[in-house]
Amino acid sequence: MLNSIEEIVKKVYDAIDDKKGEDIAVLNVGKISSMADYFIITSASSERQVQAIAHNVEDELKKVGLNVKGKEGHNASRWILLDYGDIMIHIFHNEEREFYxxxxxxxxxxxxxxxxxN
Structure with missing residues (x-):
């Protein structure tokens, strides 16, 4: 089990990086919103890669006892949102990331x- 939200953020970052997620950005939205503490945003050049990143994040967090609370966009695979409560992970196809x-x-x-x- 991971002891802090920061350790979870690092675990997510590594899971994204393992599947070659592009331009990984970690935003501390908790400083300006009560929606979540962190947004982690990444993109990929294909729908298959968007799915692979999402699956890897879910698999790696499941190994440490964390299950996704909500998931959107898996069918279209152009923008997948994984909601872990304090951390929201946005995995975009490159075109959607640029648009949104x-x-x-x-x-x-x-x-x-x-x-x-830290």
């Missing part, structure tokens, strides 16, 4: 340097 531009929408949320996450 969550980083701009949540521009007031500070970016987290994963290497310095």
């Amino acid at each position: 531009n969550l980083e701009r929408v949540w521009k007031d949320a500070p970016y987290v340097d994963i290497d310095n996450l």
Whole structure:
């Protein structure tokens, strides 16, 4: 079991990175919203890769006893949202990420340097 939300964020980051997720962004939305503490956003160049990333995140978190609370977009595989309560993971096809531009929408949320996450 992971002891802190920061350890979970790192686990998610590594699971995304293992499946070659592109431009991984970790936003600390908890500083500006009560919706979640962190948004983790990534993209992929194919629908198959979007699915692979989502499956890997779910598998890796399940290994440490965490189950997804909500899941959206799995059928279309253009934008999959995995809701873990304090952490929301957005896995986009490249075109959808550019269109929805969550980083701009949540521009007031500070970016987290994963290497310095405590």
